[in-house]
Amino acid sequence: MAWWWRWPTQLVMEVLHSSLPNKNAFKALIAAEYSGVKIEVVKGFQFGVSNKEPNFIKMNPIGKIPVLETPDGPVFESNSIARYVSRLMADNPLHGSSLIEYAQIEQWMDFATTEIDPYIGRWLYPRMGFFPYNAQRALSALNAHLATKTFLVGHRVTLADIVMGCNLYYGFIWIMTRNFTSEFPHVERYFWTVVNQPNFRKVIGDVKQADLIPPIPSKKAAVQPKEAKKEASKEEPKPKAVEVEEEEVPKPKPKNPLDLLSPSKMILDEWKRLYSNTKTNFREVAIKGFWDMYDPEGYSLWFCNYKYNDENTVSFVTLNKVSGFLQRMDLARKYAFGKMLVIGSEPPYKVKGLWLFRGKEIPGFVIDECYDMELYQWSKVDITDEAQKERVNAMIEDQEPFEGEALLDAKCFK
Ligand SMILES: N[C@@H](CCC(=O)N[C@@H](CS)C(=O)NCC(=O)O)C(=O)O
Incomplete structure (x- = not known):
């Protein structure tokens, strides 16, 4: 029997972990209808809860639905699940009737996935309150997968490595500097292993990592x-x-909307200077000074809490993650002050922060341009609540223990 084919029997049942309706889960279920395959959908699956549970994360480290649990192991990515399901039927007409038809079917699947789906997603999802997806989460998942593997599947190069290597290639040569990729050491090792395989080298030649983000x-x-x-x-x-x-007339640089807000009595640079220059009596001088200056009409304070703290299992990786976030916040230096605490004496570390932003909301350009923002849960500080104010003080001051735990590090954005 060919390796890619198995008798579908009632005894062997594939289990689909997904909420419904979900267009990605539909792919597997429809393919199953055409292929005479029985799929059981997990009852009571709660999107946002079930897919964050450890057992689900073991099957798909990125926590996305759907996942198909098969007798031989889990499969994620809806197209791959649909392919697996259709492969359960011998000579399935869903695969076309010749090699060229098979290739064209794959072509349209890739086209639907890379040219249609992201376009609709970018257009639709912000309107449904979803943030655009970022590469960091996927790279973390890839990094975790590669921690114990040289290649993606099995022990030698497969098509998966050719596609993954080539898709990482532009990232590495153009934009993913050492500073960025060092957060994903197994992805780094994997990439260099793959691009140094003789057959890759024959095509790509020497590969040099980007020094700067263009x-x-x-x-x-x-x-x-x-x-x-x-x-x-x-x-x-x-x-x-x-x-x-050639003859384009230069347009004036559009002003940041925050520059158009009514002037505030709080001068951010004054606060930053006070923070930096206070070496003793921090409570009496800096913290008191902060509240004397604070203008709730012109500024707002926000707590943030990293959503994936259970992934913070390696201290230097966690610290790099926070440093990367602060670097990317550079675009908001004129409008923000922040404290980021890495909490705990052993993993998993918690990352929590406090941010002061110009304006009463988190500035839109920060949400749009700094992809780390969506990795945190944000809540506005209620300054009429003394307990919240005290938490602000403790974060500004790097108070230790913080919420009963030691601090691994406290970083300041100023
Ligand atoms: N490329 C994936 C996309 C899956 C996907 O985006 N799933 C969404 C629901 S439709 C999800 O689980 N999102 C949860 C999250 O982003 O945390 C596939 O085709 O399976």
Whole structure:
């Protein structure tokens, strides 16, 4: 019997972990209808709860539905699940009737997944209150998978490594600097192993990791003077400059909406100076000074709590995660002050923070541009509540123990 085929019997039942309705789960269920396969859907599956439970995370480290539990192990990714289900039927017409039809079926599946689905998602999900997805969570999951493996599946290169290696390639050469990838040491090791396989090297050649994150080119900046162009052409190819019409009139840089707010009595830099310069009597000087300056009309205070604390099992990885977040917050330096505490004397570490933002809400551009924001739960500090105010003080002061636990580190964004 071919390795990819198994008699579907009533005894062997595939179990689908998903809430319904869900378009990704539908793929497996519809394929099952066409293929004479019986799938049991887990009863009472609660999206947002069941997919965060440890048993689910063991099956899919990224915590996304659907997952198919098979007698030989779990499978995640809805297309792969649908392929598995359809493979349970020999000579399934769902796979077409020739190699070229099979390839074209795969082609349209990839097209639906990479060209259609993300487009609809980016358009729809913010309207449903979902934040756009970011690469960090997927890289953490990939990192965890690769902790005990050289290649993605089995002990030698498979198509999965070719696709994964090539999809990581632009990331590594253009934007994922050492500083960023060091948070994912197993992904790093995997990537370098894969791209150094002779068959990869024959095609890709030497691979050099990005030193810098390229800025998003403004239309004007993208028009390079001739000399600079010549210089640049000696180096490795750079991402294509945005094409612009020659006679374009420069537009004034749009103001940050926060600059248009009514002036506040609180001057953020004054607070930052007071914080940095207070070496003794911190409570009496800095904390008191903070509340004297604080202007609830012009600023707001927020607590944040990392949503995936149970993943913080390695201290340096957790610390790097927080440092990365603070680096990416650089865009808000004029409008924010923050404290991030890494809590606990042993793993898993908790990451909690306090942020002061200009304006009464978290600035929209921060939510849009700093992808770490969605990794935290945010709650506005109620400054009429003394207990919350005291928690603010404790966070500003790096009070230890904090909520009964030692601090592994306290980082400040100022
Ligand atoms: N590429 C995945 C996408 C799965 C997916 O996005 N699932 C969503 C529900 S439709 C989910 O579980 N989201 C939970 C989360 O992001 O935490 C697939 O096709 O299975």
